[in-house]
Amino acid sequence: MKKQTTQCDAVGLVRTILQDAVKNGASDIHFEPTAGSLVVRFRLDGSLKTIETLPKTASDTVISRLKVLGGLLTYRNDIPQEGRIENAGDWAEGAAGAVTDMRLAVFPTIYGQRAVVRLFFENAGLMELDKLGLSVAIEESLKAFAAGNQGVLLLTGPAGSGKSTTLGAMLRYILQTCPGKSIVALEDPVERGIEGVTQVQIEPHGELTFPVALRSLLRQDPEVLMLGEIRDAETAKMVIEAGLTGHLLMSTLHSGSCSGALLRLLEMGIEPYQVTSAISAILNQRLVRRLCEKCKRRDESAGRYEAVGCEACVNTGYHGRMLLAERVELDGPLRKAILQRADLETLDTLLAERGHMNLVQDGRRLIAQGLTTESELERVCGGC
Ligand SMILES: [Zn+2]
Incomplete structure (x- = not known):
């Protein structure tokens, strides 16, 4: 018994x-x-x-x-x-x-x-820009954006892909490298306090919605703006306007790919010429688990590391997470395609033809460095 x-x-x-x-x-x-x-x-x-x-x-x-x-x-x-x-x-x-x-x-x-x-x-999701696991090229481009004074950076990816971690890292990087800038963050909810940033709690079902807060804020002379998420056409329009009028703006948009995010803006009623002139870059990202350093094992025949499991990682074989990402900058040919209202397939073909590094390719970089595994890449990028 x-x-x-x-x-x-x-x-x-x-x-x-x-x-x-x-x-x-x-x-x-x-x-x-x-x-x-x-x-x-x-x-x-x-x-x-x-x-x-x-x-x-x-x-x-x-x-x-x-x-x-x-x-x-x-x-x-x-x-x-x-x-x-x-x-x-x-x-x-x-x-x-x-x-x-x-x-x-x-x-x-x-x-x-x-x-x-x-x-x-206390420190969950608090990471420095250079600790996110991004490729050197992407990290450098984010730093260059942070040093500028105009434009829109959009982060995209499904829920739980670490977008707010990247935004937080960008804000802290700007605080460190450009002290004295006026920085405002509109969030729903405010996840943690960042000293030096004016944080505003948005009430999506109350009076202080994203569009209402953003409209008033633009009269408060901010230099850097962070918006938790673009959820509707009204917010999208204001983000574009802010990006065109001397503000550095960062936000997120729910989408599966960089081209998808661009098309989503068009679907929200933004004119193609506004997208091409306001958007500086789009970053599509995913979180993958990092191999546990204490127990990972090299499979010589496959030439890569595999997850094992030990006490330190609760037998999962992984400990901590890192980002894989793809970045699209709006250059000449891409601008032209957007102005012609190209569809998703055309945009993706255009990117592939020009040697765009996609999420899976970026994941291979982490596998080659012995930081994650093929199965982990498959798990997060199965549909990529
Ligand atoms: Zn372990």
């Missing part, structure tokens, strides 16, 4: 799980009830990894313990609840990075309650 997990066991068990998650820098802990167990998984470098499979008998006491910690109603098992685990920093025993917050969300499922704890680390 299976031993019942007592309340006392659950306290220790939950403590160990939370501490392990903090120690290993997990961004989320999932407690997923199944027909016969409670599966504990950590999100490490963006991917979920099963850590433990607890017996079904432990399920109720473990979830109850989490609900106590999160200040939730322990007697309500039939409704979704959200809370915060107080004194998050106290769980950081032996941790490398400081935890600033832990949020708990529970949800009823047919197999019992599912819980997710989200962990917030």
Whole structure:
């Protein structure tokens, strides 16, 4: 007969799980009830990894313990609840990075309650421009853009592709290299404070929307503007105008490719000549996991490294992440094609003909340097 997990066991068990998650820098802990167990998984470098499979008998006491910690109603098992685990920093025993917050969300499922704890680390996503893993050519072009005083840099890629990390790195680079510039960031939400930057919290469903904030801001004489995301035609039009009137502007646009982002602007009603005159460059990026330096192994026959797994990387074989990216600058032939309203296929063919380095090719650079693997490239670029 299976031993019942007592309340006392659950306290220790939950403590160990939370501490392990903090120690290993997990961004989320999932407690997923199944027909016969409670599966504990950590999100490490963006991917979920099963850590433990607890017996079904432990399920109720473990979830109850989490609900106590999160200040939730322990007697309500039939409704979704959200809370915060107080004194998050106290769980950081032996941790490398400081935890600033832990949020708990529970949800009823047919197999019992599912819980997710989200962990917030002080330095998560805080990276210097030269530590992002970008190729020398792309890094240099970003630095050149940062040193300028007019134009629009658009970052594109799916959600979770590190766009806000790149924007943050660009802002800090500008702060370091051009001190004294007036820098304003419009964000939804503001993820972290950056000293020296005026940060504005946008309310997409309130009065302070991106277009409203941007319109007023342009009268406040900013030199550098960062906009979290271009979500609608009105914002897109204002971004283009700002870029044409002596501002350095950076933003993101949801799209799968550089050509796709350019066409999306046209679909939003921006005139081709405005796109060609305002946009300086487009950067399409993805995050790949970095091979764990402690356990990666060279496969001599294939001439590249492979993931192994050790204690340091929680047996994932990876530790940390880096960017792969492709950059498109609007030069003569590309401008001409946009002015002629070329379609996606034509733009992509034009780029390929002119030796454009795409995401997969940039990924090969990281594989050749022994920093990531073919399977990781396949995972993030399967549809590239
Ligand atoms: Zn390892």
